[in-house]
Amino acid sequence: MLISTNFNHFILLNQQLMKKKTYTFDEAYKASLDYFSGDELAAKVWVSKYALKDSQGVIYEKTPEDMHWRLAKEIARIEKKYKNPLSEQELFDLFDRFKYIIPQGSPMTGIGNDYQVASLSNCFVIGMDGSADSYGAIIRIDEEQVQLMKRRGGVGHDLSHIRPKGSPVKNSALTSTGLVPFMERYSNSTREVAQDGRRGALMLSVSIEHPDSEDFIDAKLEQGKVTGANISVKIDDEFMEAASAGKTYKQRFPIDSDNPKYEKTIDAQKLWKKIVHNAWKSAEPGVLFWDTIVRESVPDCYADLGFKTVSTNPCGEIPLCTYDSCRLLAINLYSYVVNPFTEDAYFDFELFAKHVQLAQRIMDDIVDLEAEKIDKILEKIDADPETEEVKSTERNLWKKIQRKTLQGRRTGVGITAEGDMLAALGIRYGTDEGNDFSEKVHREVAINAYTSSVKMAKERGAFEIFDAEREKNNPFINRLKEASPQMYEDMVKYGRRNIACLTIAPTGTTSLMSQTTSGIEPVFLPVYTRRRKVNPNDRDVKIDFVDENGDSWEEYIVFHHKFVTWMEANGYSTTKKYTNAEIDELVAKSPYYKATSNDVDWLQKVRMQGRVQKWVDHSISVTINLPNDVSEDLVGELYMEAWKSGCKGCTVYRDGSRSGVLISNGDAETKDKKKAEDCFEMPPVVTSRPIELDADVIKFQNNKEKWIAFIGLLNGRPYEIFTGINDEDDGIMIPKSVTSGKIIKAYDNDGRKHYDFQFQNRRGYKVTIEGLDGKFNPEFWNYAKLISGVLRYGMPIDQVIKLVSGLELDSETINTWKNGVERALKKYLPNETEAKGQKCPVCGQETLVYEEGCLKCRNCGASKC
Template sequence: MPPVSKTDYDQTYTYEEALKASVEYFDGDDLAASVWVNKYALKDSYGNIYERTPDDMHRRIAREIARVEEKYPNPLSEEAVYEVLKSFRYIVPQGSPMAGIGNPFQVSSLSNCFVIGSGADSYGGIAKADEEQVQLMKRRGGVGQDLSHLRPKGSPVMNSALTSTGIVPFMERYSNSTREVAQDGRRGALMLTVSSKHPDAEGFIDAKLEQGKVTGANVSVRIDDEFMRAAIQNKPYKQQYPIDSDSPVYEKEVDAARLWQKIIHNAWKSAEPGVLFWDTIIRESVPDCYADLGYQTISTNPCGEIPLCPYDSCRLLAINLYSYVDHPFTAKAAFNFEKFGQHVQMAQRIMDDIIDLEIEKIERILVKIENDPEPEDIKQTEYELWKKIRKACVNGRRTGVGITAEGDMLAALGLRYGSDEGIEFSTKVHKTLAINAYRSSAVMAKERGAFPVYDSAREAENPFINRLREADPALYEEMLAHGRRNIALLTIAPTGTTSLMTQTASGIEPAFLITYKRRRKVNPSDKDAKVSFIDEVGDHWEEYNVFHHKFLDWLSANGHDVEAVRHMPSEDLQPLIEQSPYHKATANDVDWVQKVKMQGAIQKWVDHSISVTVNVPEETTEDMVKKIYETAWESGCKGCTIYRDGSRSGVLISDKEKKKEGTAFRETMSPKRPERLEAAVVRFKNNSEDWIAVIGLFENRPYEIFTGKSEDIFIIPGYVTGGWVIKNQDEEGNNRYDLQFEDKQGYRVTIEGLSRSFDKEYWNYAKLISGVLRHGMPIPYVVDLVEGLNVEEDYINTWKNGVVRALKQFVPDGTKAAESACPSCGDQDGLIYKEGCLICKSCGHSECG
């Protein structure tokens, strides 16, 4: 069977066709459908869509897996692979594998994540790492970097600077590079780590406290056991550089308890830094048995679930645990361990096939680089980078088999997430997963050959391998006899968009919310319409309950009328939720001690790591956060991240009322619109056309925006820079927005219908921006949001840039820019907003000329 080629695809679909068909595929779930079409449907660089529904995608993936299988004994058939992939029911390739397998239109990697690091402590090494990072991100990969090899602040250097600036400025450099790289509608992802032994660790810990700093990276501290013991026992702790040297050139003694408290405080305040219990990671790491052969773990991927050596990468795949519960939500509910074990072995085999496909992809990348017209010296870094990645991939054949729907599996079995019984059962499931994945890898070693550097003697004292040996002696003997196909196999990653398509809880997490309210516009003349309210522009809306998908399954299994429940008032709905197995088992309900215990117990059967967040309520104290972290260390977790409700802006919140007295804002943070608003008039070019934006101001802050061509019906005299936006009604009773201003003679002139020069697309974008403005998002963030809108047509892009220029005038002078490194003088935090333009306070550089 030949590889998939462009000639295999002769039919394209419009976005609307693919979305409509996919909504039907997902039983009306428009969010799942739009995520699939936007992120995973096969498309070329011009946006042409070649797949109508996820079923087409699953056929594409199954064909490619079967093609690889044909190279080996006892191959899986295309139909067998398709059966476990279809409908996202059992085995789900995540992210890059889903988008890239069998994709002949784009040259991209199948790896979800990479770690880089030459260990060079020089400007050349730092710049090279920056280039390697963006080269990987443009191929769709997330990247991790450790900064512990960089000399601390104040160290002497052999150049005109005389002393080193330390690691913090380079955090900002790498963060900014991440923000600049687009990946199919999203920015790149970056993890920065540093050892607690590094003398600049405190600066690293504080780097993100300043608003707008290091916004393009997650940060975690590599904490060793010595630090934890010193912090708990209130003893001093030695930092040094180099951190692992027997003869360091610099040493200092610090108060471990004070530094630990700083980590706790910052995590309590802003959910970062995360902590990585580094000695546990290295002690348990199977790849580190081969550290001298290039597999020494130095950092993790952006979400922390894959600790990696330099230039290694990993691909992710999730097994949908909910689908192995027979008769879910009934008295007969039972977990099908036999089917689960069989599918785990298939999943590991499919993951190994994906490694072969990744090696093919890397070869294509190398050929593309060779054929690029750039000079050899410019291409050299990227070319050598992919050669190193290929070597690590070939010699280790690392995989990342994980799970999703842990919370739904437990609920379907009638077990409460976080209960002792639930923890015990989950641990049994993950033990079964580990044994069967390693068995599959051992069988493949016999059929296909072991990973090239395998050596059983190196692994003899590894705790994870010995745990497997005790649980299944026959499996261990199989590995001794034939080796193993893969250096490390397992992880538990956040499943994000994957869980939207499996319509389950994400990864190892419990369900986030059982229900929230949603609104949809209805036609008031529709006799079946249930109008909940009429908004300020006269549109009619129905309000209804949206539920966690598997809660609906519970409703059906227990004889409830789902449609009736959708429209229940909150007071009737809550008693129903309390009858379900999801009661007291959502993200903010689960007791933190139990969640950390669960993570530690499951970690024993995961050879990489686990991405999990401990959610705690807003009133949680710093002492409680400290207990969470310390219990995680004591329980054998490899890392821990906490999120205190409300500690970081821009995340999902529940629909609980949060009313504050004495504020002009209601619970939605949207102040009621007065009939009359002050207006600012801003002019800009849209390609060669003259355009005008009218911005309605509430308490001197942008509240809404209208824009259109100045030479069309949107004619406003050139001297007009302000006035009033007045809300009126037309003859049919619909809301209308007019601009009123004073002419040169002092007479008031009114221009009616600010919105009528919009076409549909402009109007939708303007409503989105206006909604964000009136709900109180800080203007720099609105500017960033609008700049990040992914639009293909040039005319929309130009319009978007004009709106950005208009809004920037309302950024308070002195506000630091997210992109804070000056392109002229390099000052790391020199760029500030002044009169709507980015100005460098150090050298005077201006983006406005």
């Protein structure tokens, strides 16, 4: 009878769903484009990632307005369980236009979604106690990781429990292989899992106390290793003090044992320099200041009850205990600036306080919705055709997660648009004034989120293990006690609804839809270039770029949305076509000047993170973007300053550093087999040169000699070079106005290959100069082929220049040629904090930037953390 009832309910539900109106992608995109006032990227991101769809890709929502009513309806349903419920209209007004409160990825996609059986949690941490380094335990963690990733979850787990390399084991292997092989296992599992185009995300961590921590730190430098995981090393205060003082440090295993089986004394400064070097070279490992994390952690007051923090989620903003999870939400800070970008601008703290309290309440409602989602996952597992033996692991996993979710009711209230908020108030990001104001805002977030949690404890009940006595010495709680004594008194009396409340997470696609800066980060660039694919046969089409596949692209200038608002507020035309010089002048007059991710004061940004961290009970996802030419010493200084400033973690990204790790071995067959979404990487090896390449013409003078260089470009990046003396007798005579053209590979009647240069003269006629490769001294040509070879195989430009500079040549003429090549190539050195040379795996364009620990595409909105 029960089976029949469930079946009938299933049929009825399907009939109801089938009646819902559906839309084509173009219909939803066109309507959303109007919703976002012509913002193509925001519209494309919303329809692709967040519009309600079934497993066949059928779209059931036309614009974000439909989505926001879906969210409001479901959360209002939960609200009705409690006193003084919020109405659907009140909730919709908070969500509408992404203006105030923005549920993040998984909640936005999953709430009210009856087409998918998925979790609402953005992140999980898993792990096992006891004999957790047995093969059985290691394989179990691998299986649990995959099960979570298939439900949209990002996963973190710690490897400090695995015995060090060479330790005795009770099996035929006799000794342990150490950490690295298991890093690869977990990494490979991540790469195998994809849901709706979403790649799994994994954080692996290890304690600096572990004797194999150096192998862990080095693991990702070996090409092709551990490409499916972020890695972070957990560093304690003792190690930091030893590293700064040049002292020794003792490693042990087990790491938390009073009687370890294995001990090892190391030079702390030497290992510290390796961490810094690797971060400088490849942006990893990130560092987690573990004593700070545990000391400040409110959940760790309940460590003996199962809330001991062991690792973090993939972006590092949520330190978690095993089998706990967290759902995320962002508050749009820009929307609380009244009269933005004017002399009368101010921050509405009264409305902000009210909305932070409502945001915390909504987050608690989402905990209940997650519990319902887990019930559905469990029902799905029970109904699956697999044997009980197969299903038991997944079922037990979700039961543990549901238990921990309801026991602590952890939430992740965060923010976005910090950079725009400061600019709208006329405050420059990265200054003392900016840091002061940011701390003030986040102090209000903390006070009001905890006030709301205390009020809910009075109305709905406290989280089940709340104990004020356990928390009385916690530094974060005591900070709140000093800031709001009455709230603390109420908390002691009534308890608190949520064990922890706050975070600052990456808001990549969320910030695209709210049309603001991302998370706590400054603006990336107030003005930049984007490409759109065009049909070359269309009338009046403008083609700026043709890629290696023959596709045509138009380049167009994009103004950051709030930069446009500043222009409007200050009387500047938003329809005029500006020259580059005029754009530079505009930016210099704006509050975004010297406040971009490229040029903020790095130490000030670290100090800002530390000051904000005092008011965030979890952690903060933030990236310190650095130019390519910074020293390793600076990276070490930033890491050390982060520790001293009270940050819980730190990540640096030196422009171009990832490319050195992800560069191809040159095996074209292997490269072709790699899935495009596996990783963000250097340009692929092109085994066959395209027939045509765009080319730049660079003229220069060394001593009294006139030189010319032709730089063939692939995707805007130097791919080959032809250069030599351009004298009157045998030089290449082209008009001074010609600075670009095409290099064309051609063959004569005898089948011999040659390279021609083609340009368009002032009358619009195409002019071809044949035999470009024969115009210069043959010795120059041989060296040019060498340089072209390393360019074609993806060597970073700065390294190519170093290679050329390091050539030891006897001939004075050749040395002059060498100087000319250096000068020609220096034009292409990166001057922005972009992931240079790396293509977006979704749209294929080199429009990636690195923010908040994630690579993000400015062209299509894709992101990878």
